[in-house]
Amino acid sequence: MSAADKGTSVFRRKPIEETEDEASGSKLFKSLGLWQLTAIGVGGIIGIGIFTLAGLVANGGPDAEGVGPAVLISFLIAGLASAAAALSYAEFAGMVPRAGSAYTYGYVALGEIIGWFIGWDLLLEYTAIVAVVAIGISGYFTEFMAGIGLDVPVWMQGTGDVIEGGLVNLPALVVCLFITFILSRGTKTFGRFELVAVGLKVLLILFIIGLGIFFVNTSNYTPFLPNGFGAVFTGAATVFFAVFGYDAMSTAAEEAKDGKKHMPKAILLSLGIAMVLYILATLVLTGMQNYTEISPTAGFASAFQNVGLPVIATVISAFAVLSILTVMLTFLLGVTRVWFSMSRDGLLPRWFSATDSNGTPQRVTWIAGGVSALLAGFFPIRAVADLTNIGILAAFVVVCIAVIVLRRTQPDAPREFRVPLMPWVPAFGVLASAFLIAQLHWETWLRFGVWLLIGMAVYWFYSRKHSLLNPDSPRHAQRKTDGTGTPPPSPEPEPGGTGTPPPSPEPEPGAAG
Numbered sequence: 001m002s003a004a005d006k007g008t009s010v011f012r013r014k015p016i017e018e019t020e021d022e023a024s025g026s027k028l029f030k031s032l033g034l035w036q037l038t039a040i041g042v043g044g045i046i047g048i049g050i051f052t053l054a055g056l057v058a059n060g061g062p063d064a065e066g067v068g069p070a071v072l073i074s075f076l077i078a079g080l081a082s083a084a085a086a087l088s089y090a091e092f093a094g095m096v097p098r099a100g101s102a103y104t105y106g107y108v109a110l111g112e113i114i115g116w117f118i119g120w121d122l123l124l125e126y127t128a129i130v131a132v133v134a135i136g137i138s139g140y141f142t143e144f145m146a147g148i149g150l151d152v153p154v155w156m157q158g159t160g161d162v163i164e165g166g167l168v169n170l171p172a173l174v175v176c177l178f179i180t181f182i183l184s185r186g187t188k189t190f191g192r193f194e195l196v197a198v199g200l201k202v203l204l205i206l207f208i209i210g211l212g213i214f215f216v217n218t219s220n221y222t223p224f225l226p227n228g229f230g231a232v233f234t235g236a237a238t239v240f241f242a243v244f245g246y247d248a249m250s251t252a253a254e255e256a257k258d259g260k261k262h263m264p265k266a267i268l269l270s271l272g273i274a275m276v277l278y279i280l281a282t283l284v285l286t287g288m289q290n291y292t293e294i295s296p297t298a299g300f301a302s303a304f305q306n307v308g309l310p311v312i313a314t315v316i317s318a319f320a321v322l323s324i325l326t327v328m329l330t331f332l333l334g335v336t337r338v339w340f341s342m343s344r345d346g347l348l349p350r351w352f353s354a355t356d357s358n359g360t361p362q363r364v365t366w367i368a369g370g371v372s373a374l375l376a377g378f379f380p381i382r383a384v385a386d387l388t389n390i391g392i393l394a395a396f397v398v399v400c401i402a403v404i405v406l407r408r409t410q411p412d413a414p415r416e417f418r419v420p421l422m423p424w425v426p427a428f429g430v431l432a433s434a435f436l437i438a439q440l441h442w443e444t445w446l447r448f449g450v451w452l453l454i455g456m457a458v459y460w461f462y463s464r465k466h467s468l469l470n471p472d473s474p475r476h477a478q479r480k481t482d483g484t485g486t487p488p489p490s491p492e493p494e495p496g497g498t499g500t501p502p503p504s505p506e507p508e509p510g511a512a513g
Contacts, residue, residue: 033256036194085396089246132388
């Protein structure tokens with residue numbers, strides 16, 4: 001690195017070899033294999049997209065025009081944009097097996113200020129995603145309770161702007177706290193739960209498709225484009241929420257047994273499996289019931305009710321709740337690992353990177369879980385879904401640009417996977433993601449802009465001074481004993497320039513041993 005890179009420049013870059021040292025000496029436990037990683041990816045992608053957003057976008061709801069059967073095209077557009085980004089993530093995952101995902105990739109390729117803003121963005125977006133999914137669970141929970149003869153009180157079904165007489169979405173709030181507890185038990189426990197739950201989810205979706213195809217009425221496919229392609233593109237911007245998840249899975253790279261080898265495969269496998277299931281499921285859903293009658297909160301449950309199978313609708317509602325939990329777990333994992341990584345780099349206070357005896361960053365886990373519970377309890381689903389989409393699309397733009405830049409600046413760096421048709425594939429990812437961002441409402445842009453302005457203030461007054469890439473950072477001399485009584489860590493060596501050996505990873509406060 002140049003002197004500017006190591007000193008005050010906001011574009012100073014983290015060396016790849018330094019991220020490898022941090023990953024090899026990480027206090028996060030390495031317990032995830034290829035199929036567990038793939039399950040986390042599938043768990044993050046498949047869930048609310050099939051069980052809630054497909055019906056919401058097809059019907060339109062109170063705030064948008066219905067896409068109708070063309071919701072299939074919305075998914076294909078979103079999936080195509082996501083695939084270009086997925087290839088870029090796969091190349092980075094094979095080079096930088098470190099917690100942080102897009103935050104780390106931006107930090108390595110484009111500089112600290114870009115990495116900071118993507119990390120700051122993801123802290124909000126991943127937390128909000130957990131809330132969106134919890135709201136989706138609530139709709140199926142209400143359907144399930146009705147199916148067994150119990151009515152959920154109106155006041156606890158949602159907020160007043162969604163349902164008349166509503167005060168709080170209590171089921172959504174409670175389930176956020178429940179999945180926070182599961183994740184707090186450690187990655188090994190979480191990985192086992194995710195593998196089993198995702199297996200049940202895929203079986204449920206195959207069952208829905210296999211049974212529902214016998215009740216498809218082709219007349220429901222007419223009109224296929226009831227409100228034109230404008231509604232389809234707007235719908236694609238909303239359902240984009242349903243075609244990522246592998247990005248959150250990539251934040252677990254340090255907890256993979258062989259991150260460089262398995263992460264790229266898991267990213268591509270998870271997106272491929274998800275898109276096949278999405279296409280089949282949307283065809284069945286819009287074929288079983290006219291799009292104007294599909295429930296925007298529990299689409300498949302309402303479809304099977306419509307064809308006279310209320311028992312099946314009740315079973316679907318029960319299993320939908322279980323299967324959507326895996327999405328929440330994946331993204332809660334994502335926000336905690338990004339937060340942990342930013343804290344370890346000095347961009348956020350060291351207090352957040354403490355881990356327990358299971359290698360779990362408990363503090364950020366419970367903070368993120370608590371915030372997601374509040375969002376789920378008191379905000380409507382579309383507003384939160386659009387907010388998450390603009391942030392993730394922005395991250396995709398950065399990752400696609402970063403993979404082009406790094407291919408040019410470090411062409412000889414070892415890569416387990418290489419994006420084909422460079423630079424056309426990532427360039428398409430940039431354009432497609434930017435196009436989908438443009439389809440979102442101005443209120444979403446405003447909320448996102450306010451969050452970024454807050455992030456700029458935090459970076460300028462704290463992060464740039466405390467960054468471990470700053471030779472004058474107070475973190476280099478910090479020797480305070482942490483709250484567990486463990487001895488203070490020795491000062492972290494200043495990151496070396498060209499020709500110097502890579503520094504040893506900074507010991508994490510509160511970690512076992």
